[in-house]
Amino acid sequence: MKVLWLQAAGCGGCTQSLLGAENRAGVLAQLADAGVDLLLHPALSEASGKDALDLLHAAASGALPFDILCVEGALLRGPNGSGRFQILSGSGRPVIDWVRELAARARQVIAIGSCSAFGGIISSGENRTDACGLQFDGDQAGGLLGPDFRAAAGLPVINVAGCPVHPGWVVDTLLALALALGAFAESDLDAWQRPRSYTEQLVHHGCPRNEYYEFKASAEKLSDLGCLMENMGCKGTQASADCNLRPWNGVGSCVRGGFACISCTEPGFEEPGHPFMETAKVAGIPTGLPIDMPKAWFVALAALSKSATPRRVRENSRSDHPVILPGTRKGGPK
Amino acid sequence: MSRRLTIGPFNRVEGDLEVTLDIADGRVESAQVCSSLYRGFEQILIAKHPLDALVIVPRICGICSLSQSAAAAAALADATGLPMPANGRLASKLILACENLADHLTHFYLFFMPDFARAAYRGRAWHALAERRFQADVGEALREVLPARADWLRLMGYLAGKWPHSLALQPGGTTRAITATEKVRLLTVLREFRAFLSSRVFGDTLENVGALHRADQLSAWAQGRAGDFPRFLDIAADLGLERIGRASDTFLSYGAYAQQGGAGRQDDHREHLFARGVWRDGVLAFDEALISEDVAHAWLFGEQPVHPREGETRPLIAEFADQPDAYTWCKAPRYGSRVAETGALARQMVDGHPLLRALVAANGGSVLARVVARLFEIALVVPAMEGWVRALTPGEPFCHQWQLPDQASAVGLVEAARGALGHWLHIERGRIARYQIIAPTTWNFSPRDAGGVPGALEQALVGLPVGEDESVPLAVQHVVRSFDPCMVCTVH
Numbered sequence: 001m002k003v004l005w006l007q008a009a010g011c012g013g014c015t016q017s018l019l020g021a022e023n024r025a026g027v028l029a030q031l032a033d034a035g036v037d038l039l040l041h042p043a044l045s046e047a048s049g050k051d052a053l054d055l056l057h058a059a060a061s062g063a064l065p066f067d068i069l070c071v072e073g074a075l076l077r078g079p080n081g082s083g084r085f086q087i088l089s090g091s092g093r094p095v096i097d098w099v100r101e102l103a104a105r106a107r108q109v110i111a112i113g114s115c116s117a118f119g120g121i122i123s124s125g126e127n128r129t130d131a132c133g134l135q136f137d138g139d140q141a142g143g144l145l146g147p148d149f150r151a152a153a154g155l156p157v158i159n160v161a162g163c164p165v166h167p168g169w170v171v172d173t174l175l176a177l178a179l180a181l182g183a184f185a186e187s188d189l190d191a192w193q194r195p196r197s198y199t200e201q202l203v204h205h206g207c208p209r210n211e212y213y214e215f216k217a218s219a220e221k222l223s224d225l226g227c228l229m230e231n232m233g234c235k236g237t238q239a240s241a242d243c244n245l246r247p248w249n250g251v252g253s254c255v256r257g258g259f260a261c262i263s264c265t266e267p268g269f270e271e272p273g274h275p276f277m278e279t280a281k282v283a284g285i286p287t288g289l290p291i292d293m294p295k296a297w298f299v300a301l302a303a304l305s306k307s308a309t310p311r312r313v314r315e316n317s318r319s320d321h322p323v324i325l326p327g328t329r330k331g332g333p334k
Numbered sequence: 335m336s337r338r339l340t341i342g343p344f345n346r347v348e349g350d351l352e353v354t355l356d357i358a359d360g361r362v363e364s365a366q367v368c369s370s371l372y373r374g375f376e377q378i379l380i381a382k383h384p385l386d387a388l389v390i391v392p393r394i395c396g397i398c399s400l401s402q403s404a405a406a407a408a409a410l411a412d413a414t415g416l417p418m419p420a421n422g423r424l425a426s427k428l429i430l431a432c433e434n435l436a437d438h439l440t441h442f443y444l445f446f447m448p449d450f451a452r453a454a455y456r457g458r459a460w461h462a463l464a465e466r467r468f469q470a471d472v473g474e475a476l477r478e479v480l481p482a483r484a485d486w487l488r489l490m491g492y493l494a495g496k497w498p499h500s501l502a503l504q505p506g507g508t509t510r511a512i513t514a515t516e517k518v519r520l521l522t523v524l525r526e527f528r529a530f531l532s533s534r535v536f537g538d539t540l541e542n543v544g545a546l547h548r549a550d551q552l553s554a555w556a557q558g559r560a561g562d563f564p565r566f567l568d569i570a571a572d573l574g575l576e577r578i579g580r581a582s583d584t585f586l587s588y589g590a591y592a593q594q595g596g597a598g599r600q601d602d603h604r605e606h607l608f609a610r611g612v613w614r615d616g617v618l619a620f621d622e623a624l625i626s627e628d629v630a631h632a633w634l635f636g637e638q639p640v641h642p643r644e645g646e647t648r649p650l651i652a653e654f655a656d657q658p659d660a661y662t663w664c665k666a667p668r669y670g671s672r673v674a675e676t677g678a679l680a681r682q683m684v685d686g687h688p689l690l691r692a693l694v695a696a697n698g699g700s701v702l703a704r705v706v707a708r709l710f711e712i713a714l715v716v717p718a719m720e721g722w723v724r725a726l727t728p729g730e731p732f733c734h735q736w737q738l739p740d741q742a743s744a745v746g747l748v749e750a751a752r753g754a755l756g757h758w759l760h761i762e763r764g765r766i767a768r769y770q771i772i773a774p775t776t777w778n779f780s781p782r783d784a785g786g787v788p789g790a791l792e793q794a795l796v797g798l799p800v801g802e803d804e805s806v807p808l809a810v811q812h813v814v815r816s817f818d819p820c821m822v823c824t825v826h
Binding site for chain 2: 007009010011012013014015016017019020021022023024025026027028029032038040041042043044045046047048049050051052053076078079080085086087088089090091120121122124125126128129131163164221222223247248249250251252253254255256257258259260262264275276277320321
């Protein structure tokens with residue numbers, strides 16, 4: 001399976017994250033073993049300058065057939081639709097023109113990261129560079145390739161969203177395609193065209209702060225152990241991703257690191273409408289309630305659980321280390 | 335015979351780079367370095383809540399991610415006048431050092447060494463080994479380095495939640511208190527990395543490497559030694575890499591791994607593991623007021639060179655033609671109107687490592703000296719990190735609380751893997767009114783200034799040999815990559 005990887009207007013962080021995948025021989029060996037052939041990757045390939053450009057021309061003209069186009073980074077349509085905010089070095093042509101041409105030749109097109117999926121961080125503010133994703137502009141279908149785009153194998157763009165992606169999300173997606181080409185169906189994608197393999201879960205699932213959440217024992221300041229939802233801006237109960245079921249860098253995740261989930265896998269995460277590290281509230285109640293939960297239930301449950309919070313949980317939630325240990329029970333758990 | 339050669343896309347650097355060379359009689363006569371991507375982060379930051387900078391700036395760069403966070407946190411701390419608890423300071427240094435060393439490793443194995451495996455070097459005594467070990471994508475060293483790097487990044491899992499793009503670095507410290515058991519695990523990660531470095535990278539203990547003080551000691555040490563760094567030294571000696579890549583020989587370092595503070599404009603020379611200062615035939619005190627940026631050759635609006643505290647970033651949009659001399663999105667930073675080089679070599683020049691000073695005294699800044707400085711820094715920093723982990727005191731605070739002022743003018747200066755990184759922040763009515771960033775590669779890959787003086791790389795490329803049928807000259811690739819450029823940071 002031949003893969004062509006382009007870096008559009010991004011930070012390269014998804015590649016850096018991917019290289020951190022935990023595998024006994026490293027992710028490049030793992031991909032190669034599964035038959036993934038990286039024809040060109042800007043951070044990894046030997047080819048540079050004319051050699052790289054010749055390869056891109058051959059791929060764009062059809063002379064060099066390839067299977068997968070991976071695009072990392074947002075697509076810059078500005079200024080004034082010209083795409084000149086990002087010229088593919090050495091070619092004199094905007095990156096968006098190359099992406100359009102290459103996408104038309106690819107069997108599958110994969111957006112690596114939230115920038116190439118939805119526009120991402122660069123599209124925030126006034127979006128002066130007119131940044132968008134491959135097939136979405138924020139949560140609006142369209143983007144660079146248009147809502148009706150289908151790659152040669154019949155699928156729309158596969159959005160491996162995340163800022164950055166977890167290495168496992170990319171590996172799972174590439175291996176699913178490499179080991180069973182054609183078996184990856186539209187039904188394997190969610191409403192934002194993300195692989196369901198990692199979006200069937202919420203960031204909340206497996207959150208190590210679950211007991212604090214249950215009792216609404218909330219962190220009040222940075223480094224507190226309590227639940228980050230009520231005050232600290234955490235969107236783990238609304239964001240799709242398996243971040244707390246499959247750790248980052250072996251042992252971590254955002255909430256494990258002591259800070260909020262900013263829902264980086266979701267379109268529009270870059271413009272939350274409130275400071276990222278503060279929870280938006282109306283009359284003291286968070287506006288971003290857990291997904292699928294009616295407001296009245298949440299209010300009632302929160303009031304009840306706050307009134308029933310054990311002292312240990314309350315005290316520990318406001319500290320950066322446990323100050324009260326769980327009690328012991330004679331005769332062991334029943 | 336003269337010709338013009340444009341090289342791009344320049345791969346195995348972070349981000350978008352195009353280099354144009356004017357060649358006469360088989361040598362580079364002059365060079366233009368173009369950063370061909372503009373994203374506008376400094377504009378995106380305007381009117382945001384000041385703490386939102388901690389979400390936005392790491393996303394400038396996925397390889398210098400936490401360095402960007404560290405600079406923003408330092409600027410915010412400067413705005414509040416906030417001291418950091420000892421644990422927070424130690425954890426912040428560990429996080430930054432983890433990223434910097436991971437980047438050095440990535441640069442050496444993934445970006446720099448694969449060029450020696452090229453077919454053009456077939457016939458050299460070392461080529462077969464270089465090909466087997468370092469070839470891009472498939473070299474056997476990658477099967478050892480990537481797992482070692484992933485294990486190393488577990489430090490980030492513990493201390494910062496994840497890498498890249500974390501919110502763990504805050505103006506008041508770090509968000510994640512380390513427990514006594516986790517201290518043990520952090521030390522275990524460090525010990526495993528140390529073992530990997532000793533057996534694969536150096537073929538010797540880190541302490542023995544750091545103690546090599548003279549150039550002749552270094553070559554004697556490298557003779558026949560099994561390790562990728564000595565293998566590089568063998569290749570470098572054969573190709574004469576000590577003789578190519580000289581830039582301005584003015585070296586700038588903001589000081590790495592501050593014991594306290596980190597923002598300060600004053601010359602807090604002794605407060606860093608690697609000192610703050612400027613080297614030009616000797617160490618000079620650093621004065622932040624001497625920094626300016628010039629846009630004479632960039633596709634940006636602006637008149638005179640200005641200090642970043644007063645700078646702005648406004649792209650020329652329809653008016654490319656209005657600035658016919660422009661050829662890049664990169665500004666031209668200058669220190670007291672001089673072209674400065676920054677990076678691991680600059681840090682060691684300013685701090686005074688005898689070996690690096692000796693290499694530069696002999697041949698000036700070079701491909702060899704830059705790579706040696708990076709590898710030496712790995713050997714010097716790992717032992718320091720072990721000390722920082724031991725000094726962590728579980729149960730004591732990691733993060734102080736603070737109130738952001740409605741109005742402030744502040745600066746955060748840190749050392750990223752690639753060198754001096756500065757954030758200049760102005761807060762008005764509780765919002766960001768101005769945000770200016772000068773990244774390490776903005777210094778190194780600067781275009782000409784208004785006086786026509788070329789930037790550091792542009793100087794370093796002049797005089798390099800270019801074969802008649804070479805479309806991607808090898809010497810040019812070595813020199814460009816010796817700076818470990820990060821182009822996404824450069825323009826941001």
